[in-house]
Amino acid sequence: MSNPAGSKDEYDRIKALHKLNILDSEPEERFDRITRLAQHFFNCEYAAITFIDSERQWLKSRVNLALRESPKCDSFCVHTIAQEEHLVIADTRLDNRFANNPFVTGQPNIRFYAGVKLTLNGYALGALCVFDSHKKTFTDEQLAQLKDLANIVESELVRQEIIQANETLRGYEKQVEETRKLTRVRSAILEKIVSSDTLGTVLHNIVDAVEHEYSNMFCSILLLEGNRLRLGAAPSLPQFYNDAIDGVVVGPGVGSCGNTAYSNALTIVEDITTHPYWEAWSDIAAQAKLGSCWSQPIRGASGEALGTFAIYHSTPSSPTSEQINQIEQFAHIASIAIERERANQLIWRQANFDVLTGLPNRNLMEDHLNLALKAAQREKTKVAVLFLDLDNFKDVNDSLGHDTGDVLLVECAQRIENALRKEDTVSRLGGDEFVVVLGGLSDVILLEKVVQKLMRNVSEPYTLNQQIVHTSTSVGITLYPDDGEDITSLLKNADQAMYGAKAQGKNSYQFYTKSMQDAAMKRIVLLNDIREALKNEQFFLEYQPIVHLRTNTVTKAEALIRWQHPEKGLIRPDEFIPLAEESGLIFDISNWVFEQVCDDAIQWRRDLCPTLQLSINTSPSHYFSANPDIMDWLTVLLGKGLSSDAVLLEITENLFMEANFSVAKKLFQFRQAGVGIALDDFGTGYSSISFLKKYPTDFIKIDRSFVKSMTEVSNDKVLCEAIIVMAKKLGIKVVAEGIETEEQLTILNNMGCDYGQGYFLSKPLNKSNFGEILQKEQTK
Numbered sequence: 001m002s003n004p005a006g007s008k009d010e011y012d013r014i015k016a017l018h019k020l021n022i023l024d025s026e027p028e029e030r031f032d033r034i035t036r037l038a039q040h041f042f043n044c045e046y047a048a049i050t051f052i053d054s055e056r057q058w059l060k061s062r063v064n065l066a067l068r069e070s071p072k073c074d075s076f077c078v079h080t081i082a083q084e085e086h087l088v089i090a091d092t093r094l095d096n097r098f099a100n101n102p103f104v105t106g107q108p109n110i111r112f113y114a115g116v117k118l119t120l121n122g123y124a125l126g127a128l129c130v131f132d133s134h135k136k137t138f139t140d141e142q143l144a145q146l147k148d149l150a151n152i153v154e155s156e157l158v159r160q161e162i163i164q165a166n167e168t169l170r171g172y173e174k175q176v177e178e179t180r181k182l183t184r185v186r187s188a189i190l191e192k193i194v195s196s197d198t199l200g201t202v203l204h205n206i207v208d209a210v211e212h213e214y215s216n217m218f219c220s221i222l223l224l225e226g227n228r229l230r231l232g233a234a235p236s237l238p239q240f241y242n243d244a245i246d247g248v249v250v251g252p253g254v255g256s257c258g259n260t261a262y263s264n265a266l267t268i269v270e271d272i273t274t275h276p277y278w279e280a281w282s283d284i285a286a287q288a289k290l291g292s293c294w295s296q297p298i299r300g301a302s303g304e305a306l307g308t309f310a311i312y313h314s315t316p317s318s319p320t321s322e323q324i325n326q327i328e329q330f331a332h333i334a335s336i337a338i339e340r341e342r343a344n345q346l347i348w349r350q351a352n353f354d355v356l357t358g359l360p361n362r363n364l365m366e367d368h369l370n371l372a373l374k375a376a377q378r379e380k381t382k383v384a385v386l387f388l389d390l391d392n393f394k395d396v397n398d399s400l401g402h403d404t405g406d407v408l409l410v411e412c413a414q415r416i417e418n419a420l421r422k423e424d425t426v427s428r429l430g431g432d433e434f435v436v437v438l439g440g441l442s443d444v445i446l447l448e449k450v451v452q453k454l455m456r457n458v459s460e461p462y463t464l465n466q467q468i469v470h471t472s473t474s475v476g477i478t479l480y481p482d483d484g485e486d487i488t489s490l491l492k493n494a495d496q497a498m499y500g501a502k503a504q505g506k507n508s509y510q511f512y513t514k515s516m517q518d519a520a521m522k523r524i525v526l527l528n529d530i531r532e533a534l535k536n537e538q539f540f541l542e543y544q545p546i547v548h549l550r551t552n553t554v555t556k557a558e559a560l561i562r563w564q565h566p567e568k569g570l571i572r573p574d575e576f577i578p579l580a581e582e583s584g585l586i587f588d589i590s591n592w593v594f595e596q597v598c599d600d601a602i603q604w605r606r607d608l609c610p611t612l613q614l615s616i617n618t619s620p621s622h623y624f625s626a627n628p629d630i631m632d633w634l635t636v637l638l639g640k641g642l643s644s645d646a647v648l649l650e651i652t653e654n655l656f657m658e659a660n661f662s663v664a665k666k667l668f669q670f671r672q673a674g675v676g677i678a679l680d681d682f683g684t685g686y687s688s689i690s691f692l693k694k695y696p697t698d699f700i701k702i703d704r705s706f707v708k709s710m711t712e713v714s715n716d717k718v719l720c721e722a723i724i725v726m727a728k729k730l731g732i733k734v735v736a737e738g739i740e741t742e743e744q745l746t747i748l749n750n751m752g753c754d755y756g757q758g759y760f761l762s763k764p765l766n767k768s769n770f771g772e773i774l775q776k777e778q779t780k
Contacts, residue, residue: 009123014054016123019302020160023051023058030156031061034128038149039063041661042142044130046108049118049153050077051126060126065108074102076131080115081124086143089113091135112136114143116150120157128153144401145661165301199341203233203334210330211236216313218290221298221334223307224250224261232307232334241288244281253277256295257308264305266324267295271316291315294323296331298338306338354428356406357413365427365435369487372425372439373480382441383480386451387494388416390432390458391472391506400467407464408471419454435491441479451475451509459507472507474498483512523579529565530576530585534592539563541596542764543614545773546735546757549749554777558615558650558757559597560764561589586619587628594633594647600767601646608774615648615678620655623663631666634673644674648699652680656691664695671696678735683723692730699755700727704738707758710747721751728752 017023031049039047048062057075059068072078079097080087092098092110103110108131115129128150207219220234222245231246248254250261255277260267269275270292272285278293295310309331311323319327352364360368369385376383390412397405409432416426416434425437436454441447459472476497484490493512501510533539539561546556563571580586597614604612622630637644649670655663656679671677678699679692683706692700702723710716720736727734736748739758748756765773 013123013125016121017051017053017125019164020120020125020157021164022060022157022160023053025060027061031153034149034153034156035061035063037661038128038130038146041145042114042130042138044112044132044136046110046132047128047130049126049128050075051118052078052081067108070103076101076103076110076113077115077127077129080127080129081117083117086116086147087113087127088115088138088143090137093135109133112138114138114146116143116147118150118153118157120154120161125157148661199337200233202337202341204235206330206334206337207233207235214326218312218314219330220257220310220312221307222257222261222310223338224305229257229261229308237312238288241284241290244284255281256293257310260295260297260308260310261305264297264299264303266297266327267293268319269293269295270318273316289314292317294319294327296327298331298335300335300339306335309334354430357410357428359413359417359434360425360427362427362429362435365425365429365437366487368425368427369437369490372437373485373487375439376480379440381439382482383490384436384438384441384447385478385480385490385494386436386438386454386509387476387478387491387498388434388436388454388458388473389498389502391474391502393432393471396469396471400465400469404464404467404469408462408469411462411464412458412471412473415457415460416454419450419457421450435494447477451477455507455509474501474506475509476501476512477509478512526576526579527583527585529568530580530583530589533563533565534585534588538565539589539592540766541593541600542766543600543770544757544764545762545770546615546755547761549745549753549756554773555609555611556613556615556648556755557770558617559593559600560617561593581619581621584621587622587625590616590619590622590630591628591632594636597647598636598640598642602640602642604771604774605643605646608771608778612774613646613648613676615650615676617650617680620652623651623655623666624660626662631669634670634675637673637675645676648676648678650678650680650701653682653691656695667696671698683719692732697730697732699733699735701735701737701757702753704758707736707738707744707748708740710744712743712747717747720748720753724751724753 035047035049039045046062046064048065049060051058051060052072052075054072056072057070057077059065076087076089076098089095089098090112092101092104092113098104098110098113101110110131111133112135113129113131115127117124118126118128128146130146203221207221210219211217218234218236220237220242221232222229223232224230227250229245229248229250231242234242245255245257248258250258252262253259253276254262256267256269259277267277269277272278272290272293273282278285290312292313292315293310295308297305298307298309300306309327311319311327311330352361353359354361369383372383375381390408393405393408396408409428412432413426413428413434416436420426420436420438423439427435427437429435438447438450455473455475459470462469462471476494476499478484478490478493478497480490483493497510497512500513501508504510542560542562543557544560545554546558547554548556561573561577563573563576565571577586577589580589593616597616601612601614618630622628634644637647651667667677676698677696678701679697680701681703682700683703691697700723702720706716706720710720724734733754735755735757736744736753737757739745739748739756739760741760744758745756745760762773
């Protein structure tokens with residue numbers, strides 16, 4: 001078996017792996033859970049999380065394997081980490097690299113392999129892989145899902161790294177707290193670290209405290225920036241000396257501190273006048289009256305050099321072991337201050353900047369907007385707030401993958417910045433949404449020029465991963481003080497204006513108007529009314545019979561929610577359901593519908609139709625939610641003693657298109673429990689047929705748009721017939737919606753359609769009238 005060439009950074013890669021302290025560790029459920037899920041979801045015999053050491057492959061987690069480690073040369077995963085992203089081998093016996101591999105010719109007889117490398121801090125440390133003793137194909141979607149699982153493993157590795165760093169830092173802090181040799185110095189310095197505002201002040205306080213407790217010494221703290229040392233604090237050394245060493249390039253033998261920073265080790269120069277390290281600095285050292293210099297590296301939690309802590313004496317001298325311990329303690333205290341400052345900077349950056357694009361996030365944007373509003377108030381100018389949303393961004397993610405989508409976002413962010421002035425602010429709120437703040441405006445003409453330039457920049461074609469990608473942006477604009485005087489109002493107005501631009505056909509911009517505000521207020525009122533409707537039992541159900549076309553019998557019906565408002569009368573579902581979806585009230589509404597349908601099904605099954613099945617329209621968001629969880633419905637069924645086949649869940653194609661592992665699992669759990677699944681509005685989407693093979697489906701419902709205009713010579717008839725033939729081949733029943741004429745009914749019957757639904761057969765009925773239909777069915 002041929003092996004890939006070792007990477008240029010193999011030494012650093014191995015070092016990064018060992019730094020994790022994960023090799024030869026005990027099994028952990030957080031990793032085992034991922035391999036079990038991978039093995040189950042991809043229907044493979046084996047799954048593993050492996051790490052590639054210098055001479056071996058070690059398995060942190062594995063499913064159905066007794067193997068704990070193996071020689072590196074026999075590993076499939078060593079090839080995976082050498083790939084750009086992944087390695088998929090449909091049939092190992094046909095691959096010259098692996099045909100003679102001992103794991104192919106012997107146990108576990110690997111025939112199929114798919115692996116995604118695990119990367120941390122830029123190093124490929126190992127792989128998440130699934131493999132099987134039978135050859136398999138692996139789709140792009142499955143590969144994307146395996147990558148998603150690999151991302152979860154990488155997140156756990158990052159957490160492992162943070163835990164290691166925190167444990168190291170805690171170890172240092174504990175060591176400082178436990179030592180009693182330098183109690184007074186440590187207490188004074190730590191107090192300064194806690195109370196001081198800036199790193200410079202803290203470093204000066206450290207030097208002052210040390211020099212106060214230990215006379216006849218001069219201290220210096222230098223900070224390592226790149227390959228240069230910068231002055232941190234040295235108040236007792238002459239200014240000309242500090243100026244001379246500030247910015248010195250580190251290297252072997254470059255004075256005491258330059259050598260220490262380069263070697264990350266203690267450097268002791270007992271006599272500056274005779275030591276070769278100080279040959280280039282002897283004159284300036286003599287002028288500063290310095291006789292000796294002991295320099296200790298200031299190390300971070302992971303051991304890297306952050307700078308140097310130096311102790312000078314005016315005469316030649318060598319340190320005792322106690323003095324070496326003291327300088328180590330001083331350097332350690334300085335490291336706490338430096339790392340605290342770096343941590344604060346990191347926390348501040350994470351709190352104020354978007355990780356992907358590097359743009360300010362909402363938090364920092366609101367600070368900038370607040371300053372712009374105050375300046376505009378002083379100078380009597382205007383501020384424009386622009387809310388941008390990329391057009392068709394989801395299509396890019398779906399077709400080219402989220403990695404390409406991320407690259408698009410980064411490039412869009414750069415193009416937006418390039419369209420603005422230096423004093424303007426652009427921020428990313430999340431997803432594909434950006435906010436631009438333009439201050440100091442005196443007229444709208446300048447504003448429109450900026451917006452048009454911005455839109456031109458964004459709409460220029462992109463070359464991403466050798467693909468030409470097109471996008472544009474819809475922009476909503478609001479002005480201070482014309483449209484609002486506070487941040488909340490301005491952002492809300494700009495958001496509403498952006499939706500107005502979307503409604504115009506995208507790639508356009510729109511200013512905020514009062515009509516948008518009125519529409520928003522109407523939505524708020526309706527939202528409150530929905531809450532009242534739930535509380536005061538204003539919702540009710542109607543049932544539209546679903547007729548078996550061959551026997552002309554009714555054993556099925558679709559439950560349809562209705563809202564009788566006490567003042568506004570009957571409100572159509574298409575007026576309130578979208579708002580319920582946006583607000584999250586759809587969960588309460590769906591749960592109420594399910595409870596009502598179950599109660600009605602129990603009564604009708606007992607008294608009129610033992611095989612009755614009632615279908616319920618379900619919300620895609622309910623499947624994605626963990627709390628409330630739609631799987632609670634199975635508990636409701638069990639508690640009511642209702643057979644699971646009495647309920648049919650209607651889902652839309654959008655759910656299939658956006659489904660993740662969790663959603664897919666819920667659909668299969670419903671199916672395994674006996675609850676039917678129907679795909680509603682079939683034929684109106686883009687990818688319905690491919691999903692029928694992948695997800696559980698008992699019924700497809702042909703959308704009414706195909707049925708209502710169907711005649712003997714129409715294209716709709718051809719489409720309906722194709723759907724029915726396809727469904728029968730797949731063993732799926734078909735329901736035709738929207739039957740309004742006898743001709744449509746006859747055509748569908750002749751095509752072999754199983755069920756029909758529509759006003760020609762029956763309009764939706766209240767509970768009493770539908771009960772009468774079931775009563776009549778008994779007398780047939």
